Amino acid sequence: EAGVAQSPRYKIIEKRQSVAFWCNPISGHATLYWYQQILGQGPKLLIQFQNNGVVDDSQLPKDRFSAERLKGVDSTLKIQPAKLEDSAVYLCASSLEFRGQETQYFGPGTRLLVL
């Protein structure tokens, strides 16, 4: 079974530039998550989608971050404009509920460096 796909794997930009990340979840997984993982910390949720609707975006810095999942499958996360503190790994995860248990599967992440 194919896993969660993300691209690009690495991105280097200058502050105030824009950047976009793409995620393709595991086929059939209705729930999709974007997490931000800063070096030395655990992943922190940015936004959660159920199909194409937003479930939780309370921790998304909406002045500069946006995300969409228009057809309930692929998703894009955008940062505009980027700040130095946005340097992190952006992880996409998808999940499927089975017998009352929800297991999340992570993609390889996009490593962003803002200079």
Add this chain to the structure above:
Amino acid sequence: RKEVEQDPGPFNVPEGATVAFNCTYSNSASQSFFWYRQDCRKEPKLLMSVYSSGNEDGRFTAQLNRASQYISLLIRDSKLSDSATYLCVVNLGGRRALTFGSGTRLQVQP
């Protein structure tokens, strides 16, 4: 107070040693508990779920104490390949996102 707290380590242990990690969580409404493993520059991967009755998977044993809001992971007979960061994770239940601790780094030495 952080929602999930872990000792960051690093824990440096010799091969064959037994090592234990602990974690506390602040939200008593948390429903599900997990340990994830994260290798350097890789994504987190589920190691095991944690149940109140305790559960074991080979050399790994996880325990949950709901009264104390405390989770533990015991690794017996450590292997070099166990070197990684171990993330303590809680979930409020339903289709909710996971809340991660900052991780405990383990380095097993020959």
